Amino acid sequence: MKLFSKKQIETGEEEKLGTPAVDGEGQQETDKTQEVMAYIRKRNPRRKKKLIRIAIAAVLLAAILGGVVHAKTKGNSQGVQLATVAVERGDVEQNISTSGTVESENIQTYFADVAAPVSKVNVKAGDTVKMGDELLTYNTDTLAMDNEQAKLTASSTKKKLQAQLEEGSLNELKFVTSTAELGTYDAQIADLEGRIDQVYCMINSNKKWMSTEGVRLESEIAELESKKASVSKNSAKDHYRNEIDARREEINKHGTTDLEEYLRQGQEELSKLKEGRSASEGTQKSSEAGILTGTQKSEITDESKLAELNAKEAAANLSKASKGVSANFAGIVTDVQVVEGSTTSPGTQLFTVADSQNVKVTLKVSKYDLEYIREGQSADVTIAGYEYTGKVTRIDRMAQRSDNGTAVVSAEIHIDQPDNNIFLGIEAKAVIHIAKAEKTLMLPVELVNSSTDGYYCYVVQNGVVERRELEIGISSDTYVEIKSGLEDGDRVVQNSMIELVEGMQAVALDEMGAPIVENAVSENEVSDNSVSDNNSQPEE
Incomplete structure (x- = not known):
């Protein structure tokens, strides 16, 4: 079976193509095809393009039905004839087309x-x-006079306040030194008092132990002394002596004599520290009357600073x-x-000035496009007929309601190298480049089938129909990236009226409808095309 090409239909060369060899109903379909072609030639040229598309579909349907009838009626031993297309290799790009408003990024x-x-x-x-x-x-006339007056006032105030500060500097030094000494004494006294409290606790603990465990051990010692006196053997006496010594050593560990001596020494040292602190405190009090108070110093400092600030402000204003x-x-x-x-x-x-060198397009993104858009993606922007490149720089994390109540998310595209042709506030068209696969295997979208198990297609391999499970990647409106499942040279069956069964015998037809000789590679079998369109994954 042989199919008409689109080019041959448009040029009216169908008479040169020959007629598919079919009988019965297949011949009737061929007659209908010829009627369609004759009808096209008689139509108004304005409608010719649309009618050609209809004719192509009619011819393809007739050819397929003719192949079915021919296969069923004649029982071709080579199998049913199936129209196929070669797997192509090229670029598939997934884009999103949208529009937004041109705005300044810096107002x-x-x-x-x-x-x-x-x-x-x-x-x-x-x-x-x-x-x-x-x-x-x-x-600036008035401001120039204010500036000169402020400079004179600041100079006079500074000299007067400097004299007051020098007069009280010596007493202030004594006050600071004595205050530091008091801080040191307070820290040492607090540390020593803490250690004395610990010794008191240890003495009380040992006394409590002696009143119970000490009494018990003294009783045991008296009993052991009695037993030692009643025995005559030296070995027995040594045994009792060792037992007595062990108990006396335990009693000595809980004695309070050494602790009480340490307590006496600590109290003496504490008394000396307190005497030193008292002397420093007297120095602090005696020097305090001769220095400027904190309030006085603050007033002097504030007055000096105020004069300086007035002078600086007057100079800055000018x-x-x-x-x-x-x-x-x-x-x-x-x-x-x-x-x-x-x-x-x-x-x-x-x-109010809007920056014209840093310009953005603000978009309203629907939930369907939001899953594909990412910050950093490149974009092509058209503004008033002029084209620019850009990049997605921001995607809001909170949705808003559009005029029709739909939830949308704002996104921004920064425009690279804006020029004087950009007008703020007008509409801009944007194409965001989501993903691109270069020199990859690809198939037309309509040839990729889907099921609950995934995606698949049918190929004719060595005269037999095979089902190939596909792993797909990105897709445009016209092509789908094929990651696995097909190889260069594979022939994929086009949409067919025949119910395809894996393993059935078949003859692959090329794009012109001619049978393909096994192991021969046609000029259309491997191509290098580039496809760029707006789309998402093939619909199931």
Whole structure:
């Protein structure tokens, strides 16, 4: 059986193709095919493209049905003829097409940082500015006078306060030294008192032991002494003597004589430490009256700092007013709220400028696309007919409700190298590149079947139909990446009206409908195509 190609149908060369060798109903299908071709030639040229697609489908169906009839009626010993396509090798790219709004990544509102009259406003809303452009200028006459007065006041105040601080510095040194000595004494006294308390506890513990265990051991010693006196053998006497010595040693361990001596020495040392602390405390009190108090020192310091701050502030205000207000980056002025002749105060809102060198497209991503989008993925962006590249830089972690109530997640695409053709606030189209497999085996989406066990297809191998279990990868609208299950040169059966059974005999037909000779490789069997489309996995 032989099929018509799309090219031959469009060029009207079907007469040169020959007629499939079929009988009965198969011949009727061929007659219908010829009627379809004649109909196409008579139609309006505007509808020709659509009708050609219909004709292709009709021809393919007729050819397949003809093959079925021919196989069943004539009993071809080589098996049923099946249309096949060669496994291709090329690029499969999975993309997501979407749209969003062009926005600036950096929007700055400028506020006045000085109180001064406005001399001139140099921009209006909608103007484009470059980094460093002067947006506003001030009148600085009053600020220059304030600056000179503040410098004189700061110098006079500093000299007066310095004299007061030098007068009290000596007494302050004595006060600091004695205070440090008191801290040392307090630490030593606390440590020694802790050790004395421990000795007291040990003495009390030993006395308690002696009142019970000591009494018992003394009783045992008296009994052992009596037994020792009643025996005559030296060996027996030595035994009782050893027993008595062991008990006396245990009693001596719990004696309090050494502990009481250590307690006496510790109390003497504690008394000396307290005397030293008392002397340092007297020095501290005597020097305190001759130094500046903390409040006095704080007042002197604050007064000096205040004079310095006033002078610095006056100088800073004059400097800021002299510079005016300049753009921190290239962008577009979106709002102007100041007028010439007005006097600003710190915090007065002046301008709003949107950065035009750092631009993004903000998207609303549905839950169906969210599982594929990741930060760092590249994207192609089209804005007002101009094309740019970009990258996904942010995906919000909280969904919002769209106008129709659907939950969507905001995402952002940073635009690389923006130019003057970009307009903020308009719609942009974006194609996000999810994944790409290069020079991989691939099949048209419609040839990949699915079941509860996974994906599969049928191939004709050595005249026999085989079912191949497939491991698939990414997919576009047209092609699916084949990771395993097929090899270069395999011929995959196209969608057929015949119920395919693994092991049945078959003759593979190429893309032109001609039988394929075993071990021969056609020019279409291995190709290097590139496929880029928007899609997800094949539907089951």
